[in-house]
Amino acid sequence: MATQLRGSAIVTAVIAIGLVLHGEIAHAKTFTVGEGDGWNFKVHDWPNGKNFTANDTLVFKYNNAFHNVAVVDENGYRTCTVGGKLLSTGNDVIKIQQGQNYFICGFPGHCAAGMKIAVTAK
Numbered sequence: 001m002a003t004q005l006r007g008s009a010i011v012t013a014v015i016a017i018g019l020v021l022h023g024e025i026a027h028a029k030t031f032t033v034g035e036g037d038g039w040n041f042k043v044h045d046w047p048n049g050k051n052f053t054a055n056d057t058l059v060f061k062y063n064n065a066f067h068n069v070a071v072v073d074e075n076g077y078r079t080c081t082v083g084g085k086l087l088s089t090g091n092d093v094i095k096i097q098q099g100q101n102y103f104i105c106g107f108p109g110h111c112a113a114g115m116k117i118a119v120t121a122k
């Protein structure tokens with residue numbers, strides 16, 4: 001009897017932990033920016049039609065000899081002005097915040113050529 005009770009307590013605990021882990025995984029999604037093409041000149045429309053949530057992760061993949069990723073505000077996005085955080089590993093992982101998130105390439109002329117995205121997270 002005691003063994004049975006302990007057994008069912010363990011089963012309950014395992015189920016509870018499973019639900020917690022499942023909930024976290026279900027909420028935070030990971031997106032590779034630009035899919036197979038990565039962070040590139042045609043990336044501007046990539047966010048269209050996708051549903052982003054706060055705390056989702058964006059992975060920027062690119063050759064860091066030719067590109068980087070600047071985290072900017074709306075003005076930086078509009079005017080292609082780098083300021084603030086600059087990432088340049090070529091495999092950058094960024095957690096997005098609720099609302100607008102803006103990213104541009106900081107290499108001269110790249111943002112103006114369309115290498116910029118605006119991601120809205122719920």
Ligand SMILES: *[C@@H]1O[C@H](CO)[C@@H](O)[C@H](O)[C@H]1NC(C)=O
Pocket residue numbers: 049050051
């Ligand atoms: C995004 O959300 C809308 C509205 O809930 C839904 O119609 C659409 O299918 C979703 N798109 C994706 C890619 O999940």
Ligand SMILES: *[C@@H]1O[C@H](CO)[C@@H](O)[C@H](O)[C@H]1NC(C)=O
Pocket residue numbers: 027053054055122
């Ligand atoms: C995002 O993470 C923060 C900090 O961990 C948390 O307070 C917030 O509830 C999360 N938002 C969502 C939508 O998961």
Ligand SMILES: [Cu+2]
Pocket residue numbers: 066067068105106107110111115
């Ligand atoms: Cu670039």
